[in-house]
Amino acid sequence: xxxxxxxxxxxxxxxxxxxxxxxxxxxxxxxxxxxxxxxxxxxxxxxxxxxxxxxxxxxxxxxxxxxxxxxxxxxxxxxxxxxxxxxxxxxxxxxxxxxxxxxxxxxxxxxxxxxxxxxxxxxxxxxxxxxxxxxxxxxxxxxxxxxxxxxxxxxxxxxxxxxxxxxxxxxxxxxxxxxxxxxxxxxxxxxxxxxxxxxxxxxxxxxxxxxxxxxxxxxxxxxxxxxxxxxxxxxxxxxxxxxxxxxxxxxxxxxxxxxxxxxxxxxxxxxxxxxxxxxxxxxxxxxxxxxxxxxxxxxxxxxxxxxxxxxxxxxxxxxxxxxxxxxxxxxxxxxxxxxxxxxxxxxxxxxxxxxxxxxxxxxxxxxxxxxxxxxxxxxxxxxxxxxxxxxxxxxxxxxxxxxxxxxxxxxxxxxxxxxxxxxxxxxxxxxxxxxxxxxxxxxxxxxxxxxxxxxxxxxxxxxxxxxxxxxxxxxxxx
Amino acid sequence: xxxxxxxxxxxxxxxxxxxxxxxxxxxxxxxxxxxxxxxxxxxxxxxxxxxxxxxxxxxxxxxxxxxxxxxxxxxxxxxxxxxxxxxxxxxxxxxxxxxxxxxxxxxxxxxxxxxxxxxxxxxxxxxxxxxxxxxxxxxxxxxxxxxxxxxxxxxxxxxxxxxxxxxxxxxxxxxxxxxxxxxxxxxxxxxxxxxxxxxxxxxxxxxxxxxxxxxxxxxxxxxxxxxxxxxxxxxxxxxxxxxxxxxxx
Numbered sequence: 001x002x003x004x005x006x007x008x009x010x011x012x013x014x015x016x017x018x019x020x021x022x023x024x025x026x027x028x029x030x031x032x033x034x035x036x037x038x039x040x041x042x043x044x045x046x047x048x049x050x051x052x053x054x055x056x057x058x059x060x061x062x063x064x065x066x067x068x069x070x071x072x073x074x075x076x077x078x079x080x081x082x083x084x085x086x087x088x089x090x091x092x093x094x095x096x097x098x099x100x101x102x103x104x105x106x107x108x109x110x111x112x113x114x115x116x117x118x119x120x121x122x123x124x125x126x127x128x129x130x131x132x133x134x135x136x137x138x139x140x141x142x143x144x145x146x147x148x149x150x151x152x153x154x155x156x157x158x159x160x161x162x163x164x165x166x167x168x169x170x171x172x173x174x175x176x177x178x179x180x181x182x183x184x185x186x187x188x189x190x191x192x193x194x195x196x197x198x199x200x201x202x203x204x205x206x207x208x209x210x211x212x213x214x215x216x217x218x219x220x221x222x223x224x225x226x227x228x229x230x231x232x233x234x235x236x237x238x239x240x241x242x243x244x245x246x247x248x249x250x251x252x253x254x255x256x257x258x259x260x261x262x263x264x265x266x267x268x269x270x271x272x273x274x275x276x277x278x279x280x281x282x283x284x285x286x287x288x289x290x291x292x293x294x295x296x297x298x299x300x301x302x303x304x305x306x307x308x309x310x311x312x313x314x315x316x317x318x319x320x321x322x323x324x325x326x327x328x329x330x331x332x333x334x335x336x337x338x339x340x341x342x343x344x345x346x347x348x349x350x351x352x353x354x355x356x357x358x359x360x361x362x363x364x365x366x367x368x369x370x371x372x373x374x375x376x377x378x379x380x381x382x383x384x385x386x387x388x389x390x391x392x393x394x395x396x397x398x399x400x401x402x403x404x405x406x407x408x409x410x411x412x413x414x415x416x417x418x419x420x421x422x423x424x425x426x427x428x429x430x431x432x433x434x435x436x437x438x439x440x441x442x443x444x445x446x447x448x449x450x451x452x453x454x455x456x457x458x459x460x461x462x463x464x465x466x467x468x469x470x471x472x473x474x475x476x477x478x
Numbered sequence: 479x480x481x482x483x484x485x486x487x488x489x490x491x492x493x494x495x496x497x498x499x500x501x502x503x504x505x506x507x508x509x510x511x512x513x514x515x516x517x518x519x520x521x522x523x524x525x526x527x528x529x530x531x532x533x534x535x536x537x538x539x540x541x542x543x544x545x546x547x548x549x550x551x552x553x554x555x556x557x558x559x560x561x562x563x564x565x566x567x568x569x570x571x572x573x574x575x576x577x578x579x580x581x582x583x584x585x586x587x588x589x590x591x592x593x594x595x596x597x598x599x600x601x602x603x604x605x606x607x608x609x610x611x612x613x614x615x616x617x618x619x620x621x622x623x624x625x626x627x628x629x630x631x632x633x634x635x636x637x638x639x640x641x642x643x644x645x646x647x648x649x650x651x652x653x654x655x656x657x658x659x660x661x662x663x664x665x666x667x668x669x670x671x672x673x674x675x676x677x678x679x680x681x682x683x684x685x686x687x688x689x690x691x692x693x694x695x696x697x698x699x700x701x702x703x704x705x706x707x708x709x710x711x712x713x714x715x716x717x718x719x720x721x722x723x724x725x726x727x
Contacts, residue, residue, distance in 0.1 A: 399530070404566040407526050408580035408636065409554035409587065418571055418579070425570020425619075 018074040018198070019056050023049070025080055026165055032082060033168055036137035038145060048154040048164035055158035067342045067374045068284055068313040073256035076226055078198035082168065084113035102435040104186035104216065105130065111191055112199035112229075113169045121183070128181055129174040133202055136172035143174055147206050151234040151290070152262040160260050163200045163232040170202035170231075173215070177208035177238070184214040184433060189231070191255065196226040203233040209266075210240040214433060218248045219257060219280075229257040237269040239293060244432055245273040248440070251280035253308060260286045267293030267322075274431065275302040276440055277312050278447050284313040291318070291325035291353075302331040303427040305420075305447045306339035307367075313342040318358065320349040320383075326357035332427050333364045334420050334448075335371035343375040345390065351382040360390040365397060365423055367416075417448045424448075479504050479675050480525070480644055485536035487517075487524050494520045496700035497536070502644065507676040509686055511711060512697035513719040518679045519563060521697065522648040525677075526560035527553045540644065554580075555587035557643030561633040561650050568620035573632065574602065576620045577639045584640065605638040609665045627658035634665040645669070646677045651685035663688030683715035698722055 026033070026049050034042050057074060058065040105122070107130055108115045114132025121130050129140065137144055154161040171187050191197055207213055219229070237243045243263075251257055257280060263271055275285050289298045304312045318327045327347065335341050343362040364373045377390035397419050405415035424444050431437035480502040487495040494517045502508055512518050524531050525538060527550035538545040545553055568576065582592040593601075606615075611631055621629050630650050637645050647666070651659055666676060666689050678689055686694070686708065694710040695702045698719075703726060704710065714722070 398566070401566045401568070403523075403526075403528050403550060404562060405568075406550035407554055407560045407562075408576075408640065409551050409584035410580050411551050411583055412549075414579060414583065415551075418568065418576075422568045422570045422619075429570060 018076070018078065019052075021078075022080075022162065022166065022198075023053055029082060033166060036134060038137075038141060040145060041137070041148065044149050044154070045165045048161040051154050051161035052158050052165055055161070058158060064315065064344065067340070068282070068311065070256065070258075070282070073226075073228055073282055076196055076228075078196050078228060080166070080198050081111045081113065084110070084115075084169070102184070102186075102433070102439065104184040106186045106188060107171055108188040108190060109170060109201055111197050112167075112201040114171060121181075121185075123179065123181055123183075126179050127174075127176040128179060129172065130185060131172050133170040133172045133204060134168060136204070140172070140174070143206065144172075144204075147234070147236055148204055149234075151236060151264045152232050152260060152288070157260060157286070159230050159258050160232050163202055163230050163260070167200040167202035167232070170204070170233075172203070173205045173213070175207045175211040175213050175241075178210045179208070180212045181214070184216055184436075186216045186218065189217065189219045189229070191227040191229060192225065196228075198228045199230065201229060201231040203231070205233065205235040205243075207235075207237050207241040207243055207269075209238040211238065212242040212244075214244040216246045216248065216433075216436065218250070219259075220250050225252075226254045227252075227256070229255070229259070231257070231259045233259070233261040235261065235263045237263060237265045237271055237296075239266040240268045241266075242270040243272070245271065246431065246433075246436065247273070247275040247285070249275070249277040249280050249283055249285075250443075251283065253279070253281045253310065255280060256282040258284045258286070261288065263287075263289045263298070264292050265290065265296035265298060265325075268295040269293065270297050272299040272430075272432070273301065274427065275304075275314065276427075277302070277304040277306070278443055280306075280310060280312070282311045282313075284315070286315040286317070288317045289319065289327065291320050291322055291327065294322045294324045296322070296325045298325075298327045299430075300327065300329045301427050301430060302333075303424050303444075304331075304333040304335075304341065305424065305444065306333070306341060307336035308339065309337070310339045311341070312339075313344075315342075315344045315346075316360075317346045318348065320347070320353040320356045320358060323352060323354040323356070323383075325353065327359070329360040329362075330427065331362045332424060333362075333373065334367065334423065335364065335373060336367035338368075338370045340371065341373040341375075343373070343392070344378070345376070346378045347380065347388060347390070349379075349381040349383050349386050349388065353383045354385040356383060356386045356388070358386070358388045360388075362392045363423075364392075364394045365420065366394060367397075367420075417445075420448050421445060479541060480677070481537075481539045482525075483537050483539075485521075485524070485538065486534045487520055488532045488534055489520070489530060493534070494531070494700055495524070498697075498700070498702055500695065500702065502675045502677060504643075504675055505670075505672040506693065507670065507678060507689060507691045509678045509680060509689075509691040509694045509711060510697050510702075511680060511683070511694060511714055514681065516697050517700045518681075518697050519648055522560060522646045522677070522679055525553075525646060526550060526558060551583065552587065554640070554642075555584045559637050559640055559642035559645045561630075561637060561645065561647040563649040563652060565621050565624075565629045565633055567622045567624075569622045571620050572617055573615065573620050573635070574599075574617065577602070577636065580636075580640060601639065605635060608668055609635055609638055610661060611635055626653040627655065630654055630658065630662055631665075634662050638665065638669060641669075643674050644677065645674070646679070648679045649681060650678075651680055651682065659685065660688060683711045686711045696722055698726065 060069050152160045154164050306312050333341050345360045347358045349356045362375045375392040482500040485498040696704040
């Protein structure tokens with residue numbers, strides 16, 4: 001793959017080379033970047049950089065990247081924030097952006113850097129840790145040695161490799177054995193910079209045996225500038241532990257976000273993860289789930305509502321490595337205007353993984369003729385006692401259903417919205433936190449009305465345009 | 479109120495209705511009977527405005543207005559209601575909100591302000607009581623996971639809420655047990671007024687034991703081949719549709 005990038009405007013322009021800039025950054029700044037590294041992590045960074053140097057950024061000739069083109073987003077001279085800097089941001093305003101009645105323990109990353117507000121989680125006396133990853137490198141070396149870089153392997157993914165080579169901070173969460181964390185932990189991941197930032201956020205979440213956690217990750221833009229987030233999150237769900245995980249994505253149209261998340265589930269662990277993508281220039285979620293202990297169970301859900309030129313790509317890889325596990329994938333999307341979407345669901349059932357139940361479904365509604373979805377289910381099965389099913393549908397709004405609504409006097413526009421809302425509701429209704437469900441419900445409705453679905457009372461609500469639509473539905477009132 | 483003249487309708491170049499004439503007056507209940515595939519549901523859909531059909535000839539007038547070319551939702555707001563044979567499920571949208579949207583859109587069409595929330599809820603309660611529908615039905619998503627009977631009761635409930643001038647019930651009796659059938663029929667009877675009319679489409683005479691029609695029409699091969707009083711339904715039940723076929727041959 002040539003490293004030179006082109007703008008597709010007729011005239012060929014040789015552009016800035018982000019890959020080379022990152023390699024140069026590594027070579028010049030590794031002393032600073034790796035200042036808290038253990039020997040293992042220092043070696044891991046080198047190995048990771050070698051992988052990235054060799055593979056470079058993913059390109060559309062790779063099967064897994066055929067329909068997602070990063071080149072346009074890489075055609076920019078980014079800043080790489082090697083120091084925490086947030087002089088021009090009023091964090092009191094930022095932290096106001098919350099969900100009404102949603103009582104969470106909120107931590108934030110700003111341009112990839114953990115913001116220490118000195119707040120202490122109520123259950124810290126039970127050994128629950130929530131802190132910056134950089135801090136964890138210094139304070140909890142044993143936990144880091146045991147878990148960091150163990151679930152997201154650099155050899156398999158050049159962007160995970162890039163992140164591993166260059167990351168400096170992120171969120172570290174540790175829940176000891178037998179602790180149920182009462183409060184939902186919310187990570188707000190913000191990016192902002194007038195000249196564009198390239199951020200390598202890195203999170204590590206470790207749940208001990210029989211523990212439980214609710215974790216909500218919110219990815220928001222704070223302004224309307226270009227940005228590239230290359231985020232990696234590693235999650236270990238210990239034996240008998242349970243994790244309820246949400247990812248809310250509400251980026252500006254000029255941002256790119258590649259989000260690699262690696263879940264490893266031990267015996268009898270339970271995971272529910274739900275990716276809700278409401279806005280974003282280019283979003284790619286790679287969700288990897290390794291069912292590494294018998295009796296573990298994963299629900300992997302997602303809903304995406306994209307329009308204009310937005311692009312959403314959900315890649316899900318479920319690795320059934322042990323017997324008696326089950327996985328259930330359901331992704332639903334609505335694409336309008338020139339929006340494009342990709343769903344790639346790969347289920348691997350290894351030879352030992354007998355009595356596996358694996359279910360996968362991707363349903364899409366295309367509102368305009370110009371919207372595109374590329375959906376590909378892929379089952380790879382080596383065990384013989386397995387129940388697997390997969391399916392994908394792409395369609396327009398059901399004309400019979402439209403007729404039904406209109407025959408009650410509901411006009412075209414509202415009938416369309418009601419049906420789109422109903423389509424998304426299947427996923428939204430699975431949100432187990434009531435306040436969050438109401439909020440998402442509200443955001444989905446706003447989104448369908450064509451408003452940018454940021455919180456009303458939040459400073460991030462930066463380019464909302466109110467549109468007058470006679471949408472009478474108010475789920476909260478009645 | 480409803481006047482259909484020489485209505486010819488095709489779908490995919492296949493003619494379904496081959497010149498239907500029908501006149502309904504306020505206060506009347508008409509039944510349309512006929513064997514399967516004869517065009518009964520097509521007639522219902524075309525009056526309500528389904529656009530997958532092509533009207534090749536004829537006219538439909540409703541309260542003096544030409545319905546052809548009028549959007550579906552405007553016909554509804556003019557007072558036409560269609561009870562579906564197969565009501566559509568709308569997950570995530572409660573019947574309450576669905577009805578509130580529909581009522582308010584119809585009010586808007588008629589130049590009225592939205593109905594106040596308390597007034598709307600009171601109206602829902604009143605109609606539920608009248609139709610003997612359990613309260614919990616209204617809080618569920620529209621038709622989602624409903625049994626066949628519940629779906630049909632829900633259609634009648636919607637009809638009661640929207641108070642149409644002309645209600646067309648398309649095989650509302652199909653798939654109903656006798657108890658559900660009674661509830662549906664009872665609902666229709668309670669909603670009968672001198673200023674509204676019903677067009678009841680059914681395959682079986684059974685429903686007409688409970689909803690007594692003023693006129694029964696037999697639709698056969700895209701035409702109304704016979705019209706008569708309620709006795710006609712009994713005659714049909716007794717002799718079967720073969721009798722009509724034989725008569726026409």
